[in-house]
Amino acid sequence: MSWNRRHLLTLEELSLAELDQIHATAASFKKILTRSVKKVPALRGKTIVNLFLEPSTRTRMAFDMAAKRLSADTISLDAKSSSTTKGESLRDTAQNIEALQADMIVVRHSAPGSPLYLSKILGIPVINAGDGAHEHPTQGLLDTFTMRERLGSLKGRRVVILGDILYSRVARSNIQALKTFGADVTLVGPSTLVPKHLEALGVTVSHDLRSALADAEVVMLLRIQHERQNAGMFPSIGEYTSMFGLNQQRAAWLHPNAIIMHPGPINRGVEIDSELADGPRSVILDQVTNGIAVRMAVLYLCAGGQPEYVTPTG
Amino acid sequence: MPALWIQNARVIDPANKRNAVGDLFVKNGLIVADLSAADKKKAKVIDGTNLVACPGLVDIHVHFREPGQTHKENIATGSHCAAAGGFTTVVCMPNTSPPASNTGTIQYIKDVIKRDAVVKVLTTGCITVDMKGEALAPIGSLAKAGVVAITDDGDCVQSNELMRRACEYAKMFELPIMDHCQDHSMTVDAVMNEGEVSARLGLKGWPNAAEDLIVSRNAILATYTGAHIHMQHISSRNAVEIIRRAKDRGVSISAEATPHHIALTDKCIEGYDPKFKMNPPLRTAEDQEAIIEGLRDGTIDIIATDHAPHTDYEKDKEFDYAPNGILGLETALPVTLDILLRKNRFSLPKVVDLMTRKPADLLKLAAGTLSVGAAADICLFDPKEKWTYDARAGFSKSSNSPWDGEELQGRIKTTIVDGRVVYDGKNVRKR
Numbered sequence: 001m002s003w004n005r006r007h008l009l010t011l012e013e014l015s016l017a018e019l020d021q022i023h024a025t026a027a028s029f030k031k032i033l034t035r036s037v038k039k040v041p042a043l044r045g046k047t048i049v050n051l052f053l054e055p056s057t058r059t060r061m062a063f064d065m066a067a068k069r070l071s072a073d074t075i076s077l078d079a080k081s082s083s084t085t086k087g088e089s090l091r092d093t094a095q096n097i098e099a100l101q102a103d104m105i106v107v108r109h110s111a112p113g114s115p116l117y118l119s120k121i122l123g124i125p126v127i128n129a130g131d132g133a134h135e136h137p138t139q140g141l142l143d144t145f146t147m148r149e150r151l152g153s154l155k156g157r158r159v160v161i162l163g164d165i166l167y168s169r170v171a172r173s174n175i176q177a178l179k180t181f182g183a184d185v186t187l188v189g190p191s192t193l194v195p196k197h198l199e200a201l202g203v204t205v206s207h208d209l210r211s212a213l214a215d216a217e218v219v220m221l222l223r224i225q226h227e228r229q230n231a232g233m234f235p236s237i238g239e240y241t242s243m244f245g246l247n248q249q250r251a252a253w254l255h256p257n258a259i260i261m262h263p264g265p266i267n268r269g270v271e272i273d274s275e276l277a278d279g280p281r282s283v284i285l286d287q288v289t290n291g292i293a294v295r296m297a298v299l300y301l302c303a304g305g306q307p308e309y310v311t312p313t314g
Numbered sequence: 315m316p317a318l319w320i321q322n323a324r325v326i327d328p329a330n331k332r333n334a335v336g337d338l339f340v341k342n343g344l345i346v347a348d349l350s351a352a353d354k355k356k357a358k359v360i361d362g363t364n365l366v367a368c369p370g371l372v373d374i375h376v377h378f379r380e381p382g383q384t385h386k387e388n389i390a391t392g393s394h395c396a397a398a399g400g401f402t403t404v405v406c407m408p409n410t411s412p413p414a415s416n417t418g419t420i421q422y423i424k425d426v427i428k429r430d431a432v433v434k435v436l437t438t439g440c441i442t443v444d445m446k447g448e449a450l451a452p453i454g455s456l457a458k459a460g461v462v463a464i465t466d467d468g469d470c471v472q473s474n475e476l477m478r479r480a481c482e483y484a485k486m487f488e489l490p491i492m493d494h495c496q497d498h499s500m501t502v503d504a505v506m507n508e509g510e511v512s513a514r515l516g517l518k519g520w521p522n523a524a525e526d527l528i529v530s531r532n533a534i535l536a537t538y539t540g541a542h543i544h545m546q547h548i549s550s551r552n553a554v555e556i557i558r559r560a561k562d563r564g565v566s567i568s569a570e571a572t573p574h575h576i577a578l579t580d581k582c583i584e585g586y587d588p589k590f591k592m593n594p595p596l597r598t599a600e601d602q603e604a605i606i607e608g609l610r611d612g613t614i615d616i617i618a619t620d621h622a623p624h625t626d627y628e629k630d631k632e633f634d635y636a637p638n639g640i641l642g643l644e645t646a647l648p649v650t651l652d653i654l655l656r657k658n659r660f661s662l663p664k665v666v667d668l669m670t671r672k673p674a675d676l677l678k679l680a681a682g683t684l685s686v687g688a689a690a691d692i693c694l695f696d697p698k699e700k701w702t703y704d705a706r707a708g709f710s711k712s713s714n715s716p717w718d719g720e721e722l723q724g725r726i727k728t729t730i731v732d733g734r735v736v737y738d739g740k741n742v743r744k745r
Contacts, residue, residue: 109632111635114632117586117632133518200509201514
């Protein structure tokens with residue numbers, strides 16, 4: 001099966017075969033990262049613009065590194081250096097980037113749907129690097145890639161996502177991918193951040209940490225932002241930690257082989273104890289490394305490359 | 315001005331319980347019972363065969379953007395949209411720039427109306443100075459200047475005490491108060507209905523409860539002060555129930571629904587298209603059903619469009635940043651016919667009543683009737699004709715409509731104001 005998509009906007013629209021294709025391509029690219037010369041000519045002569053209109057560290061670096069590993073030229077623009085500060089519209093900014101003969105645009109924006117909007121007005125591929133609270137597709141891809149590395153098939157696996165789901169693009173992308181892989185997803189956290197209507201995403205919503213974690217094979221933590229407390233979403237950081245923070249005692253409720261994930265940045269001592277973040281069950285740094293391989297795969301495929309080989313469905 | 319003789323139309327005039335095929339006569343700008351033989355010879359004849367003739371439609375909620383935002387619309391073009399939509403009387407909201415919170419601005423608007431408008435355009439004034447919700451506007455002076463109601467439009471007065479005083483004060487002048495019911499503390503940064511769809515799209519939600527709270531507040535203040543409060547564009551099923559119960563107790567409140575809230579739901583937003591962005595937001599099918607039932611049993615009194623023009627470049631943005639609002643005047647009748655008449659089996663006279671006599675009665679306007687002696691404001695439409703709406707070929711300066719490019723059923727053929735044809739089915743007769 002060949003790859004037919006020009007853009008990567010959401011994981012909701014990807015089939016199981018397409019997720020498999022990306023993961024298989026990422027697996028082959030990951031091998032490159034261990035070589036002494038970590039570079040292939042796959043995108044030589046291509047220019048990729050990273051338009052990051054919202055702050056980002058690891059995603060931006062990972063996209064930049066992924067493009068360079070494929071020999072593409074990269075240009076990064078942030079909110080301060082783009083003309084959006086002068087009142088230019090997103091349409092005009094993006095059309096200028098296209099007119100400057102960029103071959104692909106990677107966009108991070110606070111407004112949900114903005115990559116979809118760009119995909120309708122541009123003739124070059126658009127990669128969603130996070131659109132508000134909507135989706136962060138490459139994060140969902142790297143997270144599920146990491147899970148499959150550790151657990152193999154995700155079908156029927158019990159995955160818990162814990163924390164601020166309401167505002168999390170990471171959660172939404174993971175939910176979409178995990179559903180396609182056939183995993184059993186439970187969202188847990190305070191009812192203000194995990195409202196009942198999230199069940200519309202095809203998952204279980206729970207506010208009981210113990211029953212949610214019992215025998216879970218994956219627990220994915222999400223960062224708790226102080227702004228949410230100021231907005232009255234929970235009483236205090238301390239209370240959050242006491243009710244929903246992952247500590248050694250609570251980690252014992254998990255399946256013996258369970259892995260602990262976090263998209264970063266971590267608030268040590270808030271959503272997760274430091275020992276757990278650095279412990280043997282943690283795959284947090286694996287996620288970061290896999291982020292390069294997965295983004296290489298996405299850039300390569302959307303630029304018109306084809307999967308080198310495809311593994312059977314996991 | 316020649317007499318008019320509309321022949322063989324289905325005349326629907328809810329005010330006079332008329333619903334039969336027949337003729338309508340107009341002389342000197344007024345409805346008359348008949349014309350003399352001599353007048354009939356000279357009269358302009360309009361063939362009404364297979365058409366409905368009803369009072370000119372009345373819309374008590376439009377935005378014509380003049381003064382201040384005339385790149386979106388002005389009183390002239392707004393009135394052209396009204397004429398093309400079959401409306402002969404419309405009421406403008408005061409969220410102009412500057413807002414209509416002093417008599418000077420009201421006088422300016424009235425002067426422009428007199429000069430430019432092809433239909434009857436009436437004005438509202440603000441409840442508070444510059445719609446800031448801080449101090450009462452000169453409501454008595456505004457009443458004297460001719461406003462037909464007061465409202466802070468989208469800037470719902472948040473202080474219960476200030477709203478109470480506004481009600482007490484406006485009651486002296488028998489001025490109705492119109493309110494966009496929104497608790498701002500619950501809708502910070504909200505861009506669509508809060509629920510399953512917003513959860514999936516990652517867009518900030520505007521919960522029904524924010525509307526319900528203010529509707530409840532207003533019912534309580536109407537009871538306490540005796541003032542009449544009209545709830546604009548109701549969108550929540552709970553709000554319908556709150557209004558129903560208050561009306562059962564005899565509270566002096568009324569409510570409107572828009573064509574878009576009865577025709578569209580929040581599922582329309584799945585493609586992040588700002589042409590579906592409005593305030594209050596499109597809600598769920600359950601909300602929609604409750605509003606339609608409210609229209610059926612009289613809990614919701616009228617249809618109003620909330621005609622809200624914005625230019626293409628203003629709407630062509632990320633969903634979060636696009637302004638709220640859509641055009642409404644040119645599509646209101648066919649959309650309402652589709653939902654109420656065809657899909658929910660309202661009678662045609664009932665639909666006409668919701669768009670003519672009832673809105674006129676609400677604000678005590680001399681409109682909405684074909685009574686002998688009344689101004690000859692008449693709408694002729696073909697309820698069966700199908701046509702495709704092209705917003706850019708319409709009469710607004712803007713084209714922000716969810717129905718742009720859609721096939722609609724029901725078409726305005728002629729609009730008459732004071733016995734003068736202002737729209738002939740194709741062109742507006744400009745002043």
